[in-house]
Amino acid sequence: MNKAAASNIYDILDDLPLDSGQVLTGAQIAYETYGELAADRSNAVLICHALTGDQYVASNHPITGKPGWWERMVGPGKPIDTDCHHVICANVIGSCMGSTGPASEASDGAAYAMRFPVITIRDMVRGLMALLDGLKIERLHTVVGGSMGGMQALSLAANWPERAERVLVIASTARHSAQNIAFHEVGRQAIMADPAWADGDYYASGASPDNGLAVARMAAHITYLSEEGLTEKFGRRLQNRKSKSFGFDADFQVESYLRYQGSGFTQRFDANSYLYITRAMDYFDLAEEHGGKLANAFHGTSARFCLVSFDTDWLYPTAESRHIVHALNAAGAKVSFVELSAPNGHDSFLLEHEQLDRVVQGFVE
Amino acid sequence: MNKAAASNIYDILDDLPLDSGQVLTGAQIAYETYGELAADRSNAVLICHALTGDQYVASNHPITGKPGWWERMVGPGKPIDTDCHHVICANVIGSCMGSTGPASEASDGAAYAMRFPVITIRDMVRGLMALLDGLKIERLHTVVGGSMGGMQALSLAANWPERAERVLVIASTARHSAQNIAFHEVGRQAIMADPAWADGDYYASGASPDNGLAVARMAAHITYLSEEGLTEKFGRRLQNRKSKSFGFDADFQVESYLRYQGSGFTQRFDANSYLYITRAMDYFDLAEEHGGKLANAFHGTSARFCLVSFDTDWLYPTAESRHIVHALNAAGAKVSFVELSAPNGHDSFLLEHEQLDRVVQGFVE
Known part of the structure; x- marks a missing residue:
């Protein structure tokens, strides 16, 4: 019951090792791309989606028929400009839009259902790294994500520091709070x-x-x-x-x-x-993965970071972004940070916001 | 299926008219009292309970066996001192601890269930006023309530202004917001x-x-x-x-x-x-009941008001109390207001809080 599988499908040939100690065998990653990959493969931008997002960042959703979830941000002449960047957006493992998840068939032909292993944000990024390997993209121009997408961007930067030059994290957090x-x-x-x-x-x-x-x-x-x-x-x-x-x-x-x-x-x-x-989001605590100190997660990184928060976001408030910025500072990383004013809370990253557009355009170009 | 009916029961002999235009026939009010009523009947304190509260404000709950929900506030020598006050706490109509609600038997012998009329905060107070009539208490020394109890206290002050000398409203609001x-x-x-x-x-x-x-x-x-x-x-x-x-x-x-x-x-x-x-809480908008202007609700009142909010309460934030205070000021009412600092949000009114105790004691004595 994968609700749609119209995208490109990448078959991960190796077993995917997971944080739980289990492995995912025969996993698939469904993804969309926009814009041409440069001959030197230096212009790839990986966009990581949020909890209920998918790979249809800038193309119509096959079920709802609605425009892509970040259509205003991604396209020719837009802040993430597909005239000069090759944009990749993949459905995370565990989801249901073509990548392997609980609704996918296990080796016995029945759906995994709750036999699907519990995954983490880092496991999602493992899937994305396997896709980048398959696409022969060694180093991303930028990895960008809002909300859970930001968690993936942070996890990528922390665990595969050589794989991204720029890391843009919007309305996100390095750990899930009790609330x-x-x-x-x-x-x-x-x-x-x-x-x-x-x-x-x-x-x-x-x-x-x-x-x-x-x-x-x-x-x-x-x-x-x-x-x-x-x-x-x-x-x-x-x-x-x-x-x-x-x-x-x-x-x-x-x-x-x-x-x-x-x-x-x-x-x-x-x-x-x-x-x-x-569950993966609740398990996310990037400091915990790195000896309890968030700065350790970014030790020695050469990437440039940009953090963006919204003043009315009470899901992942500005303080959470600031906490990440302090850790990046302590790790000696290059980081810029802006809190934007917006009336619409956490969802602001998906909505019309000129200042956000300018920040994204300035950072990704 | 009234989950308990160990309290005193007052039978409302007249039909209870409701805001919906319906009437409630044969309604009962379950209530508890603490402390002696003075000979001149001038020392009655009505405590209004919150959404899931009940009449067991200072006595063990018959189902859970736990102490009353405001036991720390009500009793001999406590801020609401039963050595000098006669405290009344009644289960609101619509609830399930002995007062008539959807679980009660309708005239056909079956439970009302969804045949129970939709009630409002003012209807709950109508029930309480019928009880006071029955107890021959014309004028309360104080009406006090936290959260939904505060809504009832406000509704009483607005609609039966002669029935209470003092009105104490804690962690409450004059209207339910969209959130x-x-x-x-x-x-x-x-x-x-x-x-x-x-x-x-x-x-x-x-x-x-x-x-x-x-x-x-x-x-x-x-x-x-x-x-x-x-x-x-x-x-x-x-x-x-x-x-x-x-x-x-x-x-x-x-x-x-x-x-x-x-x-x-x-x-x-x-x-x-x-x-x-x-539903009753969501319908609550005291200004709407009074021509769209909250000050109208308190026009000509002689009662003294005290409003208390908590700085970490995001359910009914301080701004909502301040809104009420401004309306009371505009109506020329006597009002004091304090925002207390407390770590525990809305629930702070139920928890140990020395400053709250002092405010309540000072206002009720």
């Missing part, structure tokens, strides 16, 4: 409480835990928006009615919006992938 | 997505939507705590294990804590009551 974990756990419990989840073995049944997944998405979606943004966008305005219904319909616009976000999400995403990817 | 509504909607959808909810008709089945209710409670619980408080209390510490399990057990203490909160809650609370009470 971050708490929200993800609510989502996982919502999925697992749905009887259609069936301990993850729902692929053959024709049913899927859409109700639980929708609730998980609704809870997460609140964390992507700022309180101010919600007030401005919806306030207490009613949805297509003049007065309250004194019932349990979606009286308020914000209720209607959330329900729409929840149910729309289930059309394009696999519930088990949601479990695995949120 | 507040959004979190409640997630909880309601979690309950309604549980097949055991059965459109609310689960009372006779022996099953109940405990999984959905637990998820609702988990999501809400995050909003009661501050990010800093969660970090301090749990951080990324693991639960009874030395390393991550690479599975979906509760590896982190914060996960284990939330699961415990969720499942514990289902032992003592009715899912339909959760739907109705969250």
